[in-house]
Amino acid sequence: MSYLERSMHMLDESAAQPYRLMVGSKESNRYNSLQQQQQAHDQQQFSLSMMGDSVLDSVQDVSMLRTVDSERGGPLSGSQMSLAAGTVSYSNVNVRESTKQLCEEFLHVVQRHKNASDVFEATDELIRTLEETLVPMNNAAKQLLPAGRERHLHAEEMWLNAERDTWRLMVCLYRDRLVTQKQDNEMDDLPLVNSEQTIISHLYGGNANLREYQMIVDWLEQMTLHQNQTELNHYMGRTVAWENTLHQLLEVGQTAFGSGRPLVKSLDPDAPIREKRPLHDLDVEDQMQLAKRVFLDIRQGRLKEAQIKCENYGQAWKAALLEGWRLHHDPNYEGKTDFATRESIEGNPRRDLWKKFAWQMAESRMLDPYTKATIGSLCGHLDSMVEVLSEHSWNDMLWAYVKIQIDIRVESEIRSHCIKSYLPMPDRYWNGKKSLEQIFDALEAHKNVRICTAAKDVDKVIQKYIMLDDIPELMRIVDGWLEGTEVVLIPQMLRFLTHFVLFLRQIGKTFQEDIGDRVIKRYVEYLITLGASHMVAFYTAALPPNMQLLLYSRFLDTITDSLQRKQALEDAYNFGLDVPTITVYTVERCRLMEPENDESAPTASGTLTELDERKIFSLEWLTFYPEQRGELLWQTNTLIRYFLARRSIEAARKTFAVIPADTMELIFTHYGSKDDIPCREEVSIREYLCYQTYLAAIQGYNDWSHLFYNGRPKPPPVVKISNFTERVTSEHREETYRKELSSWEERIGDVTTLTRDLLYNVLLFPEAGWLVDTDTMKPMPEDDEDWQNRAVQMENLRKLCIPEIVLLLHQLHTLTDRHSENLLLADVLSSESRKLYSVFPKHKLAETLTKIAESSLTLMNNRKDPFVGDGAKK
Template sequence: MDQSTPMIVDSMSTPRVYSNASRFQGTAEFTPSIYATPQVHSSDMLVNGFPSIMNSSITNLGTRLLNTDGMYFGNDIIQRYAEVYEHTRPQEDIGNAPETYEQMCEEYSKSFREEGGGIFNFKPRECRLWEAERNTWKLLKLLSQYRFTPIKSLDGTRNPFQTDGQLLCELLAIDKDFAEAWIVRKWLWKIAPDFITVETNPEYRSFTKNSILLDLKKRDSEEYKYLDPDGTHRTQKPLHPYDQEHEKELVRSIFEYLRRGQFDDAIDISDKNGHYWRSAILSGIILYDEKVDGLHISKIGCKFQAVNTDRVTSNENGNVTTIGNVNRQIWRGTCYHCANQEKLDVYDRAIYGVLSGNYESIIPICRTWEDYVWAYYNSLIECQQEEHARHMGVNDDDDLPINIKVLTPKEIFELVESKRVDSRDFDLEKFHIIQKLIILNDSKEMVKQLKVEIIDKRLRREDEIAYVHFLRLATHLILYLRDLMLSTPDKESDDIIKLYTELLIECHQNKLIALYASKLPREISIEIYASFLKGVTSSCTERRKLFTLAEQYGLNVVAITRKTFELIFKEIESPDRYGPVSDIRIITLQEPVNAVEEIQIRALEWLTFSKEQHREALKSANALCRIFLASGRMNVAGKIIMEMKYTKSPLSAIRYVKPDDDEDEIDTVFIEHQNYCTMIEYYNKYEAWWKTWKSKPEKPSSKELNEWTKNIKDITNSLDIRFHKFLDSYVIDFLRDTKTMVTEEDEIRIRELERVMDIYIPNAVLRHHKVLYETRDILPANLEESFNLANLVVEENADLTIHFRRSKKLPLLIMSLRDSYLEILKKNPKDISNVLHVD
């Protein structure tokens, strides 16, 4: 190994070879040794300098996690996750997003622990979920940093005389699988839960010793001199029950410290309880190294700290010269032999199993999935480390053979899954699936398993809390993997992100939906965002913001708004449901529209936010008017037309659409809109006429009567003008007069136009006859004009009789003309030639 290239080994840092060790300045402090890991406190998880979203305090968390629907999905949680995802760039810092997610999970789990009355009480389910997610992000952070950090090639020359410490550094640098196993074990050390350690009793086996001293017969007997460490096994004499219990708790505590990688604490607790021989045994795990300067090994750059000064030799000047176990192979073989002694306590055997890498003596006391994985990975690391030393010719002592099967990571997880650990905790099992596949670096299989758990197993129906938590985690895992350019199965990934987006829609997280919809394929994003916009009924300003958000995140806003209108448009009842034209009742313009109709009108506004859709909006407005008019809801069509004329309405933008510039083609869209305007103007004027007519003063010859007469004359003349304009410009199907191929959409439009004309032309003629007939005394010429409406109906250029026949209104027209004819005869019985004149 190049002596000028330092290798940094830290308990939570990624083992890599760097050209400059200063890259790790500002990171966590180095641990006392490569095996010693300080206990983690929740406060240590909070790092300064993260986004402001990490600084928000969590108050009343239990309430805020439950929204109005009773779902475990607090607004602040999903918003913070979205902010972290949006504002972190894995390309800049691989571990930034996972570390921030990890800290958030720690923050929430801490709040649940505090609400539960302390970390040693039974933890609520929510706390377990947050802790499991925190552990998952921690694992992903550590392995991602290793897998995506460039490796500096090692110099081909190497020192043939290397110590165990140097060989470990070399192995970490050249063996990717070993380095990842090292990281996994460090992760398992860190996530182990806290435990209650043994009470300190500095006097070694005091109860047994006092019992012997108080018994004069035992005091001088050789039979009872068994207080040495091997005495009880040699003589088969039991200790005092109190000493037995204390030693049982001591070895359990030592094992728990080793389980967490806290070797310093295990040695310290042995010293404090007078078990110095245990301290000596545990100290043997420290690798031997040479030429130690101060607390760091300068020769190879491995930043080891001395476990304590009792295990370090010094020269005359007080400088450290050597550290560690020079006979580690003999020591490990002895530990392996002790681990197989069935007469030893189960925790004693487990301790020796940890030191030697013998997982078979550890498995009996493992309780959780993490315990089993740690036991196997600890064995994997110890065995590979020893095998590398043998391969390099450093350890070749075969006097104490060690027979441990070296397992591959896949074999490890197969064994763990066969143990049925955690008492089948289905919540944790889901996280273990993810963690296993992160370790195995199988992102494709991980996404497939996520899809199985969330979708195929119908998790939502079984458990809403787990569904929401797991779905959020799965979504952000997939997004993180995609940002790292890792291969994930598209369909399964899209299904999960789509589910999460739909959940955001259900929870009314309107500002976040565009962000996640933008991560879906084009067609799916259009469909899901349009279905979301379809249900939004807030103000136009708020809806425009949602449109802008879609633009901001690169969604196809034109296709989305078109789809949104189509979805709402499809919900409008077909005119065919209302039966024959003759049964249709025309709703007056003055009658207000209902809430559903108002939503349908507002649907047009989605098409006004982009100028390139204004003509499309005009065409859609025509379609809406046709549908409403064909069902007799003239009030709704009238509101659309009036809003298009009102400058402060968003629909007014449609009014300024110009006809097509192509002179060879008739702009049917523009003409149809103008004709609807003319129709609405006529009916609106008629309702004004009717209101004026009904307001005739009761006193004749009064001033009010004269004013009323003048008003009725003016409004009648104005109405007559609009009536003829309406009939002259009513909608003609121009497609019939062209050679253009008629599509299915055109056929529907033609049928709707015919129905509209069948309803409103006969009705307008009959209404206008009433106007002319009723005003015959005020405007005498109107009587003759009312009769001449017959000429207008049968005029060759605009044969209106077809509409009267289809609407079955021809008998009504004949009866109305009969009244006009009889009135004319009554006033001029001798000369009716002018009346019967036909132009």
């Protein structure tokens, strides 16, 4: 009798009963000590549709496609989606539009679940959102897919699959870390007992690390399960194993496609090994395909389905072999009072014997690799699984390593607390114990380039440190991604990382907040390109005030439509941003911008540069809220000073026009009375009126100049008169000309008087004078740099503009023969009450006085009073 026959003979009847305690599958009741609610929720999470690691195993960099060995085949190649099997072209634009919509949907989810108690409801909803995005995306692409070809995923879609799986991993791990571990009371040491189930239930209840290992295995199995839905219906409904061999043995010489080699003479499970003879070639092929499929079911956590396949194929012995690992439990020893009935025994009472022989099977060279891997996954034999999985994915290898760690820890616990004596396991079994850190190190140093490269992918790195619960190290790596160029973080990665940071903050996890802020900042910079103000405002509000100021101001710079500007400020206000500070900073930053090239300053009549227009338009940010009208005046005055210093009158006029007509009324209404208006607003109002007076004077002079030079009627041309008709026509033209000239002279006289008054309004500005602050009892911040600059600029403008106004007045009087009024102008300049002469440079003052003296001389030559100015003054 072979070792396999002996081991099968010693199995208890109960070993063939399925649906019992399981350590490595979903049917396990290993969480008996945990709360029923938690168990139900985890089961619900794991039953959700999931896509596996393979979606990203084909990515070398998350934004690039990695080449897959197209020659690798077999059912297990389905555990990673083959990108070499064929591609289909579909709209990249549609994919990107769908992923952009996720930004909006994620925002709605986060807004609905702001409380810390809602964190897992939020993550569950995020997972559903991703699933709802992927399903139609996948269905739409499949409609264009030729038969027999697989899809070629876009980088965005690859990431969405990985992101969904990562959220699921986070949910199960952190729910256990935050809920279950906090609810677990300190458990007493378990005394020696007879039930392996009781021991392991106690172990799972008190060992958080083991629970997390099991969650990781479950998570990896579910990803593969929902990625590979194809069933091998070829094996369904068949009850006889090795039928081709059986047929040839029964119908010797009558088989159409018989084997030329001598076949086995018996059909028991050990016959091929014992007789060293093969099966029929077709049976060998079928046996290999079945072995692959059974192992894939084990990889997917579907032990029951694997057993059903074996039974349907006529290999019930193989299904029974997969039962031998189950933990033994005899309820008849648990303090029963009714000894008349005997309850069924669960599990395998000689599990140690089964495990010893299973280990030998996994080491045997006589079995195919997939059968050895199947047995090895149930008895803790890593090498047999690695032999099959090392050419597959990072997830497959991680599953093998972690599953082995669970087996070793379970076995160690059983042997430490059970009163039974067990057959010893080989030293290689116990030496396989590793920590998660050691497992990840092994994957990063794996000889398969594909696996070690995948270990550096963004999603794998994130999943690794979530499993290790080493968030600080993960954030340091993320910071390197943000600053470096080796990893290209596509917008969807930034969206995930941002919500990952928000998730950590919501659960109170400690990590480097400054790195989290930089992650959110990068995401906001992407949202700015989308132009969605509510999204920009929400995520900006999660940043420190200084970053809020810089980022939202940058966003405001991109908006030109007035309605959109107003909406952006409303969104900022609704999400708690400091709108007044942000708008003022935006206006000041724009005002301080310098042209990139050496643009010449525009003249008074010249066109404005694009930068000038932008500076003027930025003032609109201060017009939306009445309480900011005082700041609007201050900033407008500052910009007008800038333009007047450059002699850009048109720019100053457009700047002045930005201020709404009701500004003064709103300021007085806001503060209640004139006495309550702060000093800053008070001086701003006076300065605003100064510019109003000056711009009106300049505009008046321009209108007068246009009328004087261009409005004067032209005399009719002199023509030779040869008849009466021509004489009448000529006289009519002369009469018309005299009337038009008389009308023009009357108009020019009125306009001259009006223009003179407008110009004098500047020179005779009330109280202290034009651009001179009045004395006030209200405190003025003398040490403030803005105030100091303002005082200097206003004094310089007085020196620039007042001499200009005086010269314009002199020219006005001279051209209209009002020389006597030039003498009055001299009296105004020399007045000690205003001291206008003090703003003139000496040479310009001398030039002005010379011009006035010329007017006096003209009066004298015309036999008029050359001193009419003094007389008028008296």
